[in-house]
Amino acid sequence: MINLKVCRVCLVVVIIVSFTIGFGVPYATATSNCDRAQHLFFAAQNFMHKDRAAHNYLKAIRLCPGFIRPYELIGNYYRKEGFNGKAIEFFTKAAELGSVNYKLYYLLASLFYKNGDLDMAHRHLNKSLSIRSDYPKALALKAKIERATDTTGPQIRLYEPATPHGIRVSFRNEIMTVRGLVTDMSGVGWLKINNQEALLEKDGRFLIDIPLIVGLNNMQIEATDKAGNRSTLSVSVKREAQPKIAATLSAEEKKAEMERKKRLAAEKERREKIEAELAEQKEMEARMARQKELEAEQAKQKAEEAERVRRKEIETKIARQKKQKEELARQKAAKAESARLEALEAKRIRQEKLETEQARKKAEEARLAKKKAEEAERARRKTLAAIKAKKEKLIAELAKAKTLEAELAKQSAAAMGP
Structure with missing residues (x-):
């Protein structure tokens, strides 16, 4: 206990x-x-x-x-x-x-x-x-x-040939350089001149050489933006037939021809330079894009790692809380078990007390029963003794009566005589 x-x-x-x-x-x-x-x-x-x-x-x-x-x-x-x-x-x-x-x-x-x-x-x-x-x-x-x-097409501006819309221009050369600028708020998709796509610079400038035939040449310029809107511009150019060149050119004509060739060579060189710069720029943009993708991937990996760490911390925290809840449940169960044991112990003690009390009562009842039995036995014996004494007294009285009767009979017989 x-x-x-x-x-x-x-x-x-x-x-x-x-x-x-x-x-x-x-x-x-x-x-x-x-x-x-x-x-x-x-x-x-x-x-x-x-x-x-x-x-x-x-x-x-x-x-x-x-x-x-x-x-x-x-x-x-x-x-x-x-x-x-x-x-x-x-x-x-x-x-x-x-x-x-x-x-x-x-x-x-x-x-x-x-x-x-x-x-x-x-x-x-x-x-x-x-x-x-x-x-x-x-x-x-x-x-x-x-x-x-954006519901409007790109805006096309021509710098060369410098001419208002719809006015014909006369040329003598076989090649005509077309130079201008195309812009749009949504960004220019492409620009074509007589179905020949022009190379566009970043700011929208373009330059292209167009061959001319002798007579009237209709030049159709088309451009679309990234929203699908289209613009067109038409220019009519007349190429005049060149006179037969004399066997010997004048110094002024030679100089003009050389200047034209130089200008064409310079334009070609400039265009090649622009194309090289554009190629270099595209390569640089590609490198930058790759670098950005790499940085984005690294940032994504860092974010994922941080997310994994955060989730691990949360999982650890939840596991700790779960463990604490389990410990609380275990302690509650232990407390309930302790209360159950205490209740069982109290019940056992009460049962023992009850059994002891019942045994005591039984013993007391047995003692009282025994005492009653003894008293009854004594009373019975006393009664038997009294009955026996009375019987003996009656027997004695009967014997005395018989003796007295015999005596009386004897006296009566004596009185009657022989």
Whole structure:
């Protein structure tokens, strides 16, 4: 009995110490609503059911309205479920709180674009690109928005031949250099002159040599932008037949011919230089693109590594909390077992007391029964003794009576005589 009581006391002490030391659950020891909101947010990251996670995000927002991440994730939840209005509401709130997530602004822009609000879409898209200027999805959406707002074709300006639209120009040379500028807000797709595509520089300048036949030459210039809008420009050029060249040219004609050849050679050299510069620029852009892709891949790997570390920390935290809950459950079970043992012990003690009392009562009843039996026996014996004494007295009296009767008979006989 004493050992059992000592064990119960030790168990109670262990439970109290475990409660004091072992339960550092963040939710239980949180000092503010924002701490509890963070706990709910991180717990929601590991939920298999999206609805449960969304419920936690909403609770986190109610507890800590300035916590940005729940707004972003609940907005994304509503976007995936098809509730664009709710998604815009939560995304906008995250933006107002100062989110620096470029994907948030891209998603917000895409939702406004679907709703037909191109101004808001363009504004949020610019914000996304200001955070990450090379985000491919944002750049693609920007091009779509610009195409949607651009309904005019590219603007074509001719510098050479310098002529107003529709006026014919006369040439004597077999080759005519066409030089000009083409621009468009959506970006120029291509420019063709008589179905011959011209090489475009980055700013839209172009230069191309077009062969001329003797007589009237109709030059058709076509250009399209990236939105599919087209512009055309027509120029008529007349090539005059050159007179037969005399056997000997004058010095002035020779000089003009040499200057023309020099100019053509210079134009050819300039064009080759431009093509080389463009090729070099394209190669540089390709290198830069590869570098950006590499940097993006490295950033992605770093982000993935950070995400893995964060998830590992969350998993460790959840495992610790699970272990603590299991410990709490074990201690509760131990406490319940201790209470059960105490109840059993109390029941056993009561049973022992009851059995002892019953035995005592039985013994007392047996003693009383024995006493009664003894008293009855004594009474019986006393009665028997009294009966015996009375019997003996009666026998004695009967004997005395018989003797007296015999005496009387004798006297009577004597009185009667012989």
